[in-house]
Amino acid sequence: MTKFVSLRTKILFGFTVTFTLFFSGISLWFYSFTTANVNKRLKENLKRVAVASAKQIDVEELMGLYQDGKPNLQGRSDDPRFQNQLRWLEERHEINPQVFLYSFVRDNSSQNYSDKEKKIVYLVDVWMNIDSSKSSYFLESSIATEYHMNTLTKGTVEFRDFYEDKWGKWITFYAPIRDKFGNIVGGIGADMEVEEIQEIQKEIKQQILISFGLSYPLLLGLIYGLSTLLTRRFKALQNYAQEVGEGNYNLDISLREKLSFSFFDDERIILAKVLEEMALKIQQREELLSGIFNQVGVGISVSTSDYKFKIVNSTLCHLLGYTEKELLTKTCFDITHPEDIESSWQYVNEVLNSTIFPPLPLEKRCIDKNGKTKWFETAITVIKDNQQNLKYLITVNQNITRRKEMENKLIEAANTDFLTKLWNRAYFMGFLEKLLKKIEQNPDYVFALLLIDIDNFKTINDSLGHLVGDQFLINIANHLRKCVTEKDVVARLGGDEFAILLTTIETVEDSITVAQKIQNAINFPFYVYNQEFFTSASIGIVISNHLAGNNSYVTASDLFRDADIAMYQVKNKDKSNYQIFGREMYDNFIKKLKLENQLKRAIEEGKLTLFYQPIIDLKTGKLYSIESLVRWFHPELGFLSPSKFLPLAQESRLIVDLGNWVLKTACYQLHQWYQKKLLHPNITVNVNIAGKQFETGNLLTQIVDTLEKTKLSPTNLRIEVTETVIAQNTSQIANILQKIKDLGVNIAIDDFGTGYSSLARLRNFPVNQIKIDKAFVKPLNTHPKNIKFLQGIINLCHNLDLEVVCEGIETEQQKQILIDLNCNYGQGYLYAKPMSVNDFEQWIMKM
Numbered sequence: 001m002t003k004f005v006s007l008r009t010k011i012l013f014g015f016t017v018t019f020t021l022f023f024s025g026i027s028l029w030f031y032s033f034t035t036a037n038v039n040k041r042l043k044e045n046l047k048r049v050a051v052a053s054a055k056q057i058d059v060e061e062l063m064g065l066y067q068d069g070k071p072n073l074q075g076r077s078d079d080p081r082f083q084n085q086l087r088w089l090e091e092r093h094e095i096n097p098q099v100f101l102y103s104f105v106r107d108n109s110s111q112n113y114s115d116k117e118k119k120i121v122y123l124v125d126v127w128m129n130i131d132s133s134k135s136s137y138f139l140e141s142s143i144a145t146e147y148h149m150n151t152l153t154k155g156t157v158e159f160r161d162f163y164e165d166k167w168g169k170w171i172t173f174y175a176p177i178r179d180k181f182g183n184i185v186g187g188i189g190a191d192m193e194v195e196e197i198q199e200i201q202k203e204i205k206q207q208i209l210i211s212f213g214l215s216y217p218l219l220l221g222l223i224y225g226l227s228t229l230l231t232r233r234f235k236a237l238q239n240y241a242q243e244v245g246e247g248n249y250n251l252d253i254s255l256r257e258k259l260s261f262s263f264f265d266d267e268r269i270i271l272a273k274v275l276e277e278m279a280l281k282i283q284q285r286e287e288l289l290s291g292i293f294n295q296v297g298v299g300i301s302v303s304t305s306d307y308k309f310k311i312v313n314s315t316l317c318h319l320l321g322y323t324e325k326e327l328l329t330k331t332c333f334d335i336t337h338p339e340d341i342e343s344s345w346q347y348v349n350e351v352l353n354s355t356i357f358p359p360l361p362l363e364k365r366c367i368d369k370n371g372k373t374k375w376f377e378t379a380i381t382v383i384k385d386n387q388q389n390l391k392y393l394i395t396v397n398q399n400i401t402r403r404k405e406m407e408n409k410l411i412e413a414a415n416t417d418f419l420t421k422l423w424n425r426a427y428f429m430g431f432l433e434k435l436l437k438k439i440e441q442n443p444d445y446v447f448a449l450l451l452i453d454i455d456n457f458k459t460i461n462d463s464l465g466h467l468v469g470d471q472f473l474i475n476i477a478n479h480l481r482k483c484v485t486e487k488d489v490v491a492r493l494g495g496d497e498f499a500i501l502l503t504t505i506e507t508v509e510d511s512i513t514v515a516q517k518i519q520n521a522i523n524f525p526f527y528v529y530n531q532e533f534f535t536s537a538s539i540g541i542v543i544s545n546h547l548a549g550n551n552s553y554v555t556a557s558d559l560f561r562d563a564d565i566a567m568y569q570v571k572n573k574d575k576s577n578y579q580i581f582g583r584e585m586y587d588n589f590i591k592k593l594k595l596e597n598q599l600k601r602a603i604e605e606g607k608l609t610l611f612y613q614p615i616i617d618l619k620t621g622k623l624y625s626i627e628s629l630v631r632w633f634h635p636e637l638g639f640l641s642p643s644k645f646l647p648l649a650q651e652s653r654l655i656v657d658l659g660n661w662v663l664k665t666a667c668y669q670l671h672q673w674y675q676k677k678l679l680h681p682n683i684t685v686n687v688n689i690a691g692k693q694f695e696t697g698n699l700l701t702q703i704v705d706t707l708e709k710t711k712l713s714p715t716n717l718r719i720e721v722t723e724t725v726i727a728q729n730t731s732q733i734a735n736i737l738q739k740i741k742d743l744g745v746n747i748a749i750d751d752f753g754t755g756y757s758s759l760a761r762l763r764n765f766p767v768n769q770i771k772i773d774k775a776f777v778k779p780l781n782t783h784p785k786n787i788k789f790l791q792g793i794i795n796l797c798h799n800l801d802l803e804v805v806c807e808g809i810e811t812e813q814q815k816q817i818l819i820d821l822n823c824n825y826g827q828g829y830l831y832a833k834p835m836s837v838n839d840f841e842q843w844i845m846k847m
Contacts, residue, residue, distance in 0.1 A: 119142065718746035807827050
């Protein structure tokens with residue numbers, strides 16, 4: 001009896017220790033694996049948000065917050081560009097509440113070069129509206145870490161692991177912001193609090209402990225039952241053997257009745273009876289284990305070496321919608337999604353070849369009985385025979401469909417434009433890279449890139465507000481979707497710029513057909529908030545195999561560069577059209593880029609010059625004013641007219657630096673002439689102001705500083721603004737002009753008649769002079785109607801208390817007609833061409 005008690009105790013103790021160690025090890029492994037997997041996914045998501053945000057951000061608008069080498073903090077909260085940037089960051093924070101985004105640039109305000117390398121400026125921080133005490137927005141300049149500097153100088157995506165600052169403990173990814181030419185102009189920081197990660201780890205640990213606590217008593221009971229059943233049979237067999245060994249065949253009646261054999265049964269029959277009872281007990285244990293097997297919340301299966309199901313639990317049947325009988329006729333690959341079969345085979349091979357640690361579970365898709373796709377996290381264990389050949393495959397499938405749906409929503413949010421619901425730049429570029437790789441595998445494959453810019457959208461957005469502008473873009477997006485097939489990709493790259501990838505074209509004419517469909521769709525009137533709009537689009541087209549020498553493109557940047565060249569060729573002509581990129585365009589672009597760089601150096605090195613043309617009082621013939629006109633004597637190309645380089649300056653924003661230089665130089669020269677007593681103190685100098693100078697926000701400051709440094713009175717300066725400029729953003733420009741006029745500066749509308757504005761509209765602007773374009777002066781002596789038309793304009797200007805200057809006077813007849821029409825002032829070759837400083841001084845002396 002003691003031996004059986006000892007045996008049961010040993011069995012019970014051995015099973016208990018073994019299962020305790022096993023489940024403890026499994027729990028620790030599962031906790032480590034789960035926390036590591038969660039940490040990995042959190043970091044991948046944080047990195048994905050940082051990189052996607054850096055690609056989607058409006059670069060030009062962001063850089064407008066950083067002027068003259070220092071942050072433009074004054075009035076930033078009222079700056080619409082800042083509000084747009086902040087709203088943009090807040091939208092991404094709503095999608096990922098654990099992630100806090102901010103933008104930064106290198107601090108160029110320091111005089112010390114080494115300091116520049118070590119300092120950054122934070123521009124916009126989503127914490128500003130969440131918790132201003134944690135916002136870096138109020139820091140004008142901060143010490144940069146090596147992570148900041150690597151991002152800003154090398155363009156790498158940097159990860160900063162657990163660190164602590166005065167606002168808390170964080171992990172951070174830094175991603176570079178690049179302009180459309182690929183230059184690094186700033187960075188995006190994406191922060192996540194360490195406390196969030198620790199909370200997730202704590203929750204995982206609690207769930208594992210609860211699961212272990214619930215399952216452990218059940219296991220102990222199972223072990224106790226198993227040990228009792230085993231020892232009971234051994235005890236019965238030993239008692240019987242003892243009786244037979246002692247020659248006692250008078251067995252205990254209860255034992256004989258229990259084992260169901262007679263006194264005359266031999267040992268084989270007795271053993272058969274015992275085994276029969278053991279089989280019954282085994283069946284009972286199997287039923288117990290089967291109950292546990294079928295009640296667990298994961299799908300479990302056992303497959304043979306040919307991967308056919310041998311055993312499946314009810315959970316797996318329920319998840320896939322099959323009966324047990326139906327599943328047992330299939331293999332594990334029959335229910336796998338066709339696109340995941342290859343990865344499933346690879347995973348099985350990895351498990352078979354693993355020696356120490358099995359590979360991490362595989363995430364794959366399965367197809368249920370109704371054809372619906374479900375996601376599973378699959379872990380596999382193999383059982384091999386003595387020859388190490390595969391015998392059984394044990395698979396545990398955790399249903400992760402809901403988690404994957406949430407992940408897909410996050411991925412879709414990261415790849416979708418928030419406003420139009422089209423694909424965003426990040427997704428578009430990724431898809432474009434896939435098409436380029438497809439060309440590597442199949443050189444005959446052809447696709448087309450269409451780059452689309454909506455003409456005059458800025459005017460609509462600035463004059464009618466962002467709500468109207470946003471709805472307008474949504475309507476444009478809906479029209480673009482209807483112009484392409486389901487296999488094509490339509491994206492909003494930012495602002496009013498869209499792009500399309502035509503993936504199934506066969507000829508160039510196919511892309512032209514789509515471009516024409518887009519033009520026809522967009523040229524129809526739009527209705528937004530009961531307002532009717534007419535617009536058009538400029539479309540640049542690039543065919544993937546139309547690189548020089550009929551080669552195919554290999555980089556996305558080259559495709560975008562050439563599509564941009566084609567698109568801007570359309571915009572510089574008549575807009576509302578399309579253009580297919582050709583090699584000659586690229587050559588012209590290179591020449592244009594070279595000239596642009598030379599112009600930039602010429603401005604920086606002061607190699608431009610100003611010419612001056614007099615404006616004459618028509619009645620007295622005396623000098624009234626002087627217009628300053630920029631000229632460039634190119635070292636290789638010789639004299640270049642303004643029409644050759646001013647459009648370049650307008651496109652590249654060099655016009656701002658050029659305009660500031662002209663303002664300072666002209667005012668300084670007028671002051672010099674005053675000191676030489678060459679001019680009457682009432683003579684003014686006219687300086688042309690470009691539209692982009694109004695957009696900088698510091699035009700008023702530039703004028704005040706220039707007048708102070710040159711010691712000129714504001715009344716000695718007249719700024720000229722073209723009619724086209726004031727038509728672009730009526731309210732904003734009118735406000736700035738009013739402030740300039742309040743200083744005492746004179747204001748003139750230049751080239752009147754070329755921008756199709758009405759004089760009634762000009763009443764909204766604080767101007768005191770109209771300069772009528774030479775196109776109205778030249779035909780004066782050809783037809784009486786031309787004289788009457790011009791007379792009407794002059795009379796209406798006088799009724800509005802506006803002085804009138806007519807440009808392009810070349811003949812005495814034109815001069816006399818304008819005097820008879822009561823025109824105040826005139827300008828043209830009849831009096832003098834634009835002259836250098838020396839020539840102008842000689843001209844003055846002859847007056």
